[in-house]
Amino acid sequence: MKALVCKEFGPAENLKVEEIDDPILSPEEVCIKVHAAGVNFPDILMVEGKYQVKPAFPFAPGAEAAGEIVAIGENVENYKIGQRVIAMTGHGSFAELVKTTQKKLIPLTDKVDYETASILPMVYGTSAHALIQRGKLKKNETLLVHGAAGGVGLAAVEIGKAMGAKVIATASTDEKCQVAKEHGADEIINYSSGEFKEIVKSMTDGKGADVIYDPVGGDVFDQSLRCIAWEGRLLVIGFTSGRIPSAPANLALLKSCAIVGVFWGAFVERTPHLNLENFDKLYEWIEAGYIKPRISMKVPLEKTLDAMKAIANREIIGKAIVKI
16 A cells, blocks of 8 residues: 655654555554545654654554545444445555554544535544533633634634634734634634734733634743633643743633543543534534635645645645545
8 A cells, every 4th residue: 555654753744655554453453445534633643752652663644534444353343344434544544554542433424425514523522522522612701812813723613603702812823813803703702913812802902812712832931821810721732832831820820721631542542432422412512504614725635745845834724635
């Protein structure tokens, strides 16, 4: 089979599409013919050796895919050959075939196509877990979403609206702000000037945001602690700014707020049944029109590096996918 192969940690430019052996299954694994795979920022970190998970060499990046099962291990239950699924592979999805365990599979409804399905796990799975289990977002609360035109940010905007929240979205350009507005944001803030905390306070009558969704880190995190509501929840999603911030403990004390980590991959490993419940909700919200996944770049396997480069340069609005 063809795959985008990483043989050593380094820049993504070192990756090449090569012919490698088909996956060999353990009794608990399935093999999936990949129709489409989502491209994400963690894919870049993984090939650079900067991600929490460091696969053995050689490996293909690609943490999520949608396709059909073409082989199953003898101990696999509840899935069958020919079934349409979403796979949360962690890595390996930038390939014609990928294997994974059955607990990292999600049955794919016939009402969702492969391209749309391929971008659901990382961004919508993460955002659903963040807002439902970790942020405990309530109807009529104010949700502040940073990086709102990126993959996870746009998903958080849509899910927040589906859950009945007032959504304030921040982004770095007017174009990106408008995209967030199109996907349901009630208020938008262009933070290219670097300041947003006072604007958030004014939009909330001085109260601040109840839940803050932060995939950016750095200065954005620092300001977020200064515009969070009493007993608010600041969700730590990631650090696309490149700086991992440190929280002044006195601010958490004064606001009686919680700084809450969100590690969706570990959540799936530990409680796969809750992840499946989240995806049932996501399917309902897609059917109801609350969620309209935005795919702004589609590339073949041989052009995967173009998509990874665009994500690294923060040029993607919504998501990029690899069509295989």
